[in-house]
Amino acid sequence: MSKYKELSAFFAVLLWVLSVPCSGEQVWRLSPETGWEEISDSPQGKFLLRVSEIKQQIERGDTEEAMRALETLETDFPQFAGPDLSLYIEGEKLYIKNKWSKAAVKYKKCLTDYPDSPLVMAAAERLYSIGAAYMGGQKRPFLKIFHLPAYEEGEKILRDLSDRWGNAPLAYRSLVTIAESQERREKFLDAYQTWAEIADRWPTGESGRIALLRMAQSLHAAYRSPHYDATVLRGAASYFEDYRKRYEASAAELGIDQKLEMIREQQAYKDFFVGLYYERTEQLEAAMMYYRLVADKYPQSRAAQMALQHQTAIEQGKSLLPPKTMRRKVFEAGADFLDHWFGVGYIVDLPTG
Numbered sequence: 001m002s003k004y005k006e007l008s009a010f011f012a013v014l015l016w017v018l019s020v021p022c023s024g025e026q027v028w029r030l031s032p033e034t035g036w037e038e039i040s041d042s043p044q045g046k047f048l049l050r051v052s053e054i055k056q057q058i059e060r061g062d063t064e065e066a067m068r069a070l071e072t073l074e075t076d077f078p079q080f081a082g083p084d085l086s087l088y089i090e091g092e093k094l095y096i097k098n099k100w101s102k103a104a105v106k107y108k109k110c111l112t113d114y115p116d117s118p119l120v121m122a123a124a125e126r127l128y129s130i131g132a133a134y135m136g137g138q139k140r141p142f143l144k145i146f147h148l149p150a151y152e153e154g155e156k157i158l159r160d161l162s163d164r165w166g167n168a169p170l171a172y173r174s175l176v177t178i179a180e181s182q183e184r185r186e187k188f189l190d191a192y193q194t195w196a197e198i199a200d201r202w203p204t205g206e207s208g209r210i211a212l213l214r215m216a217q218s219l220h221a222a223y224r225s226p227h228y229d230a231t232v233l234r235g236a237a238s239y240f241e242d243y244r245k246r247y248e249a250s251a252a253e254l255g256i257d258q259k260l261e262m263i264r265e266q267q268a269y270k271d272f273f274v275g276l277y278y279e280r281t282e283q284l285e286a287a288m289m290y291y292r293l294v295a296d297k298y299p300q301s302r303a304a305q306m307a308l309q310h311q312t313a314i315e316q317g318k319s320l321l322p323p324k325t326m327r328r329k330v331f332e333a334g335a336d337f338l339d340h341w342f343g344v345g346y347i348v349d350l351p352t353g
Contacts, residue, residue, distance in 0.1 A: 044118055047077045051122055054092065063096045084114035088123055100130045101140055101150075104157055111164065124161060124170060131157035131174065135181035151181065167201060175201075179214065188222035189232075209247055213254070216240045220259070223266065226273035233270070237263045268298035272307050280321060284314055 050073065057066040070089050074081040091106030107123040107130075114120075134140070134154025158174040165171040175198050182191035192215055199211035216239035222232045240260050244251040251257075275290030287310070294307040313320045 043077070043079055047080050048118060048122075050076070051088075051119065055122065058092065058096055066096060067093065080118065082114075084110050084117035084119055087114075088119045091123065091126065095126065095130075100133070100138075101153065104130050108157075108160070124165070127157055127161055128170060128174060128177075130154070131161065132177045135177055151185070154181070172198070172202060172207060179218075183214075183218060183221070186221075188218045192218040192222065209243075209250070212239060212243050212246070216243060216259075220263065226266075226270045230267060230270045233263050233267050237267075264298055265301050265303065268294050268301035268303035271297070272303040275307060275310065276321075279310065279314070279319070288314060 050069070054066050054069045054073070057063075057069065070092055073089060074085060087106045087110040091103045091110065094100070094103035094106065104127055107127045110117065110123040111120060111127070117123075131154045134150040135158065138150065138154075139148055140150040140153070155178050158178050162171040162174040165174075175194060179191050179194035179198065182188070182194060195211050195214040195218060199208060199215060202208055202211065216236050219232045219239065220236035223230065223236070237260060240256050240263070244256045244260075271290050271294045275287045275294065278284070278287035278290065291307040291311040291314075294301070295304045295311070298304050310320050
């Protein structure tokens, strides 16, 4: 077991110990040689216990008490005094003053310059809390007057942690926090990319299951309307089908069949909408092609019923479109111009010839 993993396990135990009333309880750590061993009386055990206590004081809002404890930390534990501890103390003081961006610089330097420091996990967890707060919408001061969103800075902090910690739980939490923030801000394609990264790094178990589901959900949520490219619908359907195959019971509970049916309806209506586009612009051959496509490919859909009605009307020399008014003509002229400008021909696969 690496030093990082041992420290991670040890710090987790410290947090557990401090979460319950303690009056003389023993503190334990996981040793790679002997398993769990009691270290309450060891210098490192006492030092890390004090660091954890100070962290709890800060979280409770006892900032004055925490400041006093930070001031005496180096003198109380001279054997652990050094540049890594100085950096960590500077970071904690800045953190207390809500100068999180500056605190993050100190914590990151502690990680980068002193990877064997016993403070590595404490600094990493502080960085995670700052990154998660920024991704949650916490703003940072700018020019002492403005408070601006810090999503980009938060993502940078968390991605650095995910790169630094490989497949460790902290790396997973960091990427999940990024993906969930992207979903809340409706950046669904970005969220899909992040979930795909999670799925690639943790392909099995509960982590892999959740990542696959969220990839499908993010792609589906990215679909805006029939005015836009439907590629995301095909991708979402593929991932939902994969999820149904791999997690049958969960898929039934989550209603994946219903989601796939909704996607088929959306795909059908997308093609029907293209047919309407051509019928509206009096390109009847192309319109008929898309109406037949909808009826053949999605026979059970509502769009197929509408496509057959329009197809029959065109064959009879009629139209189900409302009569054109001057207002509609002006609107359609503007819509045709915008479609051409934004490349709708590439989106709807215009026929040639």
